[in-house]
Amino acid sequence: MTAALASEYQRIRHTSAAICAPLARDDYQLQSIVETSPPKWHLGHVTWFFETFLLQAFVKNYQPFRAEYNYLFNSYYQTVGSMQPRAERGLMSRPTVEEVYAYRAAIDERMADLLTHADPSQAQAIAARVTLGLHHEQQHQELLYMDIKHNFWRNPLRPIYLPKTLPVREATSLTWETRAGGLLESGFEGDSFAYDNERPQHKVWLEPHRLASRLSTNGEYLAFIEDGGYQRAELWLADGWYHRKQHGWQTPLYWEQRDGQWYEFTLHGFEPLDLAAPVAHTSYYEADAFARWSGNRLPLEAELEHKLRELPITGHFTNSNTFHPQAGTEQHYGSLWEWTASPYTAYPRFQPLEGSMGEYNGKFMCNQWVLRGGACITPADHIRPTYRNFFYPHDRWQFSGIRLAEDV
Amino acid sequence: MTAALASEYQRIRHTSAAICAPLARDDYQLQSIVETSPPKWHLGHVTWFFETFLLQAFVKNYQPFRAEYNYLFNSYYQTVGSMQPRAERGLMSRPTVEEVYAYRAAIDERMADLLTHADPSQAQAIAARVTLGLHHEQQHQELLYMDIKHNFWRNPLRPIYLPKTLPVREATSLTWETRAGGLLESGFEGDSFAYDNERPQHKVWLEPHRLASRLSTNGEYLAFIEDGGYQRAELWLADGWYHRKQHGWQTPLYWEQRDGQWYEFTLHGFEPLDLAAPVAHTSYYEADAFARWSGNRLPLEAELEHKLRELPITGHFTNSNTFHPQAGTEQHYGSLWEWTASPYTAYPRFQPLEGSMGEYNGKFMCNQWVLRGGACITPADHIRPTYRNFFYPHDRWQFSGIRLAEDV
Amino acid sequence: MTAALASEYQRIRHTSAAICAPLARDDYQLQSIVETSPPKWHLGHVTWFFETFLLQAFVKNYQPFRAEYNYLFNSYYQTVGSMQPRAERGLMSRPTVEEVYAYRAAIDERMADLLTHADPSQAQAIAARVTLGLHHEQQHQELLYMDIKHNFWRNPLRPIYLPKTLPVREATSLTWETRAGGLLESGFEGDSFAYDNERPQHKVWLEPHRLASRLSTNGEYLAFIEDGGYQRAELWLADGWYHRKQHGWQTPLYWEQRDGQWYEFTLHGFEPLDLAAPVAHTSYYEADAFARWSGNRLPLEAELEHKLRELPITGHFTNSNTFHPQAGTEQHYGSLWEWTASPYTAYPRFQPLEGSMGEYNGKFMCNQWVLRGGACITPADHIRPTYRNFFYPHDRWQFSGIRLAEDV
Amino acid sequence: MTAALASEYQRIRHTSAAICAPLARDDYQLQSIVETSPPKWHLGHVTWFFETFLLQAFVKNYQPFRAEYNYLFNSYYQTVGSMQPRAERGLMSRPTVEEVYAYRAAIDERMADLLTHADPSQAQAIAARVTLGLHHEQQHQELLYMDIKHNFWRNPLRPIYLPKTLPVREATSLTWETRAGGLLESGFEGDSFAYDNERPQHKVWLEPHRLASRLSTNGEYLAFIEDGGYQRAELWLADGWYHRKQHGWQTPLYWEQRDGQWYEFTLHGFEPLDLAAPVAHTSYYEADAFARWSGNRLPLEAELEHKLRELPITGHFTNSNTFHPQAGTEQHYGSLWEWTASPYTAYPRFQPLEGSMGEYNGKFMCNQWVLRGGACITPADHIRPTYRNFFYPHDRWQFSGIRLAEDV
Numbered sequence A, B, C, D: 001m002t003a004a005l006a007s008e009y010q011r012i013r014h015t016s017a018a019i020c021a022p023l024a025r026d027d028y029q030l031q032s033i034v035e036t037s038p039p040k041w042h043l044g045h046v047t048w049f050f051e052t053f054l055l056q057a058f059v060k061n062y063q064p065f066r067a068e069y070n071y072l073f074n075s076y077y078q079t080v081g082s083m084q085p086r087a088e089r090g091l092m093s094r095p096t097v098e099e100v101y102a103y104r105a106a107i108d109e110r111m112a113d114l115l116t117h118a119d120p121s122q123a124q125a126i127a128a129r130v131t132l133g134l135h136h137e138q139q140h141q142e143l144l145y146m147d148i149k150h151n152f153w154r155n156p157l158r159p160i161y162l163p164k165t166l167p168v169r170e171a172t173s174l175t176w177e178t179r180a181g182g183l184l185e186s187g188f189e190g191d192s193f194a195y196d197n198e199r200p201q202h203k204v205w206l207e208p209h210r211l212a213s214r215l216s217t218n219g220e221y222l223a224f225i226e227d228g229g230y231q232r233a234e235l236w237l238a239d240g241w242y243h244r245k246q247h248g249w250q251t252p253l254y255w256e257q258r259d260g261q262w263y264e265f266t267l268h269g270f271e272p273l274d275l276a277a278p279v280a281h282t283s284y285y286e287a288d289a290f291a292r293w294s295g296n297r298l299p300l301e302a303e304l305e306h307k308l309r310e311l312p313i314t315g316h317f318t319n320s321n322t323f324h325p326q327a328g329t330e331q332h333y334g335s336l337w338e339w340t341a342s343p344y345t346a347y348p349r350f351q352p353l354e355g356s357m358g359e360y361n362g363k364f365m366c367n368q369w370v371l372r373g374g375a376c377i378t379p380a381d382h383i384r385p386t387y388r389n390f391f392y393p394h395d396r397w398q399f400s401g402i403r404l405a406e407d408v
């Protein structure tokens, strides 16, 4: 096994703990809505992933750290056994935070052992699986930011994750790039890591179209609100309108008006709304209605992918230590995940991974929409042009944003 | 206005009443689940469509037949005003059945007048709208069959819509046709009628693939059940598995086992299950799981469309007066709507119709899947190769079937 | 068997049909909320009661009219077999109205036969059971009025059950009668008919108290509303406040404000609110909050019973053919059922009837409150001083009213 | 102010913290069902009670410890302001456990100051309110035991609150005491502390009856189960039967069968079921069905009160440090709260306390049933013969037991 992989393992595993460092012990336990998970659970689950799919799979006569953890920390792998119901992850006071960190330490030690002494005949298979495990852990790092934010939001004391004064910048002006389309390749091809849902590379026909140069701003979204956007059914998808009414949506998640002034809850505090910054935390329904109101549409995932292929992977990622999108930044990569007009489905000839790993992505290909490009809570080395993120059209707690597109 | 259109109007309007002829007065009122509507409501709603979008739109100083009907019989046109909640259509004991038929007669008379005396400058617009209204009414004729079937199913007395002995035929053997794919045109182009969601015609790339020669049968589906299909999570989409468990699904809708013998509820009675006949009334979730179990997949909508374009529009439709699919018939058109692996979304450059008519199709382009080809409850002249039907992945009361496909 | 009983049977059975005479066929089917039942079901259920508990019980080798009716028309007698779920009574389009009337006619004929030719050794048992069946049918006659009213209310066309101009009278002034209390007898004793829940007679201690001379009026209740009664939590029981908020109550059921004028929906039409008439259709929660706001309390059931024992059984009942309470009438009997501050529980040494008849009353002795005195929809010969009606504290569709009481 | 009261204050306040001593930090946060509250919340709420109703009320220009706590720690006092929704108490990760203990310390200091330096003119009012606050805190001590038990139960690791081997004793034989009844006094009279709902003392008539000499045992309850008690609708109240089916009850809460052996979850571990020990954690519905199956009934609250009046207040309380009921103990006081057949309603001439304190008890007098006598989690000095505890008929997480009664 290469030392590089072992070092990468240490680095990424360490990052998960570092993300939780600002938390009080009490914060580790919360599950504010069924979609979020307690930080403690995330820390245990990603560890369970290594124990189950590396140690159990590749170590002879492996003895589990603690047998019950297979039930507690299994997320959704039906082929691995039954699991704590998702809605009840917040009920796990035990194992304690200390015990979960002890679990992490023990598994890290065993993993170090595996990485050092693996049978050469298995080295490649192990390396591939470890790489998957590390990407998996990075996904949960994103979830940690998202979930911590939501947990804090539900607390009337509005705790601050990382006190920080955000810079105020001007928004760049929105321009349109015309793109030719044609019969193009989409999806991942190559030897480096990509999820199964990015494969195989395949042909797709794109019509000529235009892409906006930056994300839509809070100011632009506020104009939609003030123009009655949340009251005009004709702007909305039928399911979106129903959802909006049922949940009383009047703004994106995390907005709040006090004494005529708009505020936004961020991981850096409850701040006056920055009109120049990208609008964040809208559902697909809201993004779609906003685009219709704007006289535009949302881009297809292949349209965005082809733009991303042309660009260096730079932007506003977690290494900025700023966990809220900013005006005036390059926004194709990072900043906010961009809603696309593409439902999340299988590419032609899609093959899920073998065995339990096949449950990772394929079984979610229904009722969700693709988002592209990463966000300010994405690790910089976790994104690719072909990366497909996906959420339900009503989800809002993820760091989602809106890039407009239009037909030529 | 052409006499042909007036005659077509009379023919199609008459058919709706004919479909309801076997009903008892009591049957007109039922809404067995929120998805179905009472026959009485269908009869009123399609009439309201003509009154609202033809008479109101084209007759000067038009006086509504009865003002409250705009509330009662509006289905989902937010731009036309508020409406009786969908879930409460079954609470309308008034207007009575007699009053609804009187409403139909009155509007038919006014429509005859409009068709005869329309201002020539408006003739074309009126003809286009009437044609839309007639296609709309034909859609509701399908719904009448579907809804009556479900209403009757919920009644422990199991009423029979049309007593009839169904022929027992052998199933043809399943063969596979290899199809080349390539860069093809999809969608409707031309002057004859098509819904906005079938337009515009556009290019789509298809990989080489194979299509099954006939629909999957009850016998084949029973093998899936007996192989534990409803108990094996790994065969299912995550949302489908959740739904299956929550609703306790163990078979398609309308199947029932008594004393070890399988039965199926049909519009012609509660009959022993015909193993050679196409399996009907599965959800997308079940169709998808069955296809995975079979080692195949469901076809894309463009794959089916290209097959349909090659064939004459013949098959098992309502003119057969048999409202249940049969073995041994041509099944590309008619018989059962075929689930596709394509979410229902907008074609490139899709433009909804102007005004309220834009609410007809576009706003449903989220969370639903396309079905193709028509069914035995479809009027023979209501189907086209480009016709896109759509339902939620959990819906089962529509006449849906399964055609397998696979990659080459 | 006495001819008197046979004649009574005919009279009461006929009354049920007469109550339904103003209905359209379409009205027979409706179940507007889970608490109500379709008129057609009531007509069938009371008939099933005679078939099951008289014909099945006392006729040798009795052949049921139709076996499935035992499932369809059983209300809640677990000992008699399974039953159509209560919430799905509105889904019975079959049997049709005609078939239900045919069922009634057939059972009436068989009952006539039983009453004429009963074995003398069984005559007394049969007479007792028939008497119970007739009181049962009278209870359902009340339910018919209540349920028809609610069904009509949910229809935007607001049908009128019986067109009639209600007289406008002055309210009598409210005076207080001081009553001594002491160690008194409560409950029924004697040979004539009473339900098991009225027995046995037993001692109860009452403190001195005062009873209001008439029911509280719409005008008085409006003052409560205008004083913020529905916004002041301190006036409400905790469960009531929760319920009020969850359901958005701001007035009694059937009130509606249009252009600043209050209206009330009645079986005689949608009428301007008569401020002098008794307030009707409040829940226990509202009655209790109103009493607290008034500085009074609701009476105990024994307090009302002792007042009722002193009075002749006269008042506003169904023979008035006015199905809405009026000002200026004697209101101890009839007019509106009066909420009491007494939960519905068993009297000391209470014994439910033997067998299935034991399910009639006893199993409901939890979570409900007693109402006393009958209402304008009660048959005049159906009420007694000891009669205990009971509803859940949130129920509002029954004809309930408020009589205030206070401690001395 | 007497030093005795100050010392009592310290003792009882200290006990709350002592109860939480065995908890991990993680355990302080859990709310396993809406009825339970997190231990952290209990500790804050009882402190808020002293801050709000003593310090705010009696200290001039009092500055709140932290203004937001009035929202977070208000339970249900509508007159004091709005509050964190009950179902969301588990979402409070902040204040942290440390902050809550700091809050307790600060308020204790201020309370000590108040108790020492109170204006003599207010001393009596303050003493009365402090006494109420201490009884309030003792109630929450019971809730702490109940809630911790339920929280632990929901965790698959089944944490143990206090490891301890429970003694195994024989059950005493069940005998019946005949009691004469008559016109008796019920309720509290005197100068010492009692809640408003125990007052005023008033007359009540009791029939002669018999009371069981001890609580019903697990063995007796198991016989009920094995006789089909949970499958026989005729034994149950209608609401109870519905609830049982909906929630799938087959045993009391905390029972579990593994490999044919019954176990019970206790605060001392997951133990084999002790057949001689009193059956605990049944709902009213189950207690009532069991009594009916036994051919007996549950006692009235006045029947139990009169028995309790004759006995010294001794029994199995918290000072035993055993938090699970035992066989062979005196059980009239302590051990388990006994369900009565009496709905929780106001005594004649009941007057709630003035102001916000009036919300303490009165507004819950609907839909609940009275339990009597205290339990093994009740502080020995917290119980009286007239003490009325109350729970909803479906509640099971409280330490409830069954004493049978019967008519003579």
Ligand SMILES: [Fe+3]
Pocket: A045, A075, A136, A140
């Ligand atoms: Fe995961």
Ligand SMILES: [Fe+3]
Pocket: B045, B075, B136, B140
């Ligand atoms: Fe329609």
Ligand SMILES: [Fe+3]
Pocket: C045, C075, C136, C140
């Ligand atoms: Fe009945």
Ligand SMILES: [Fe+3]
Pocket: D045, D075, D136, D140
């Ligand atoms: Fe409290």
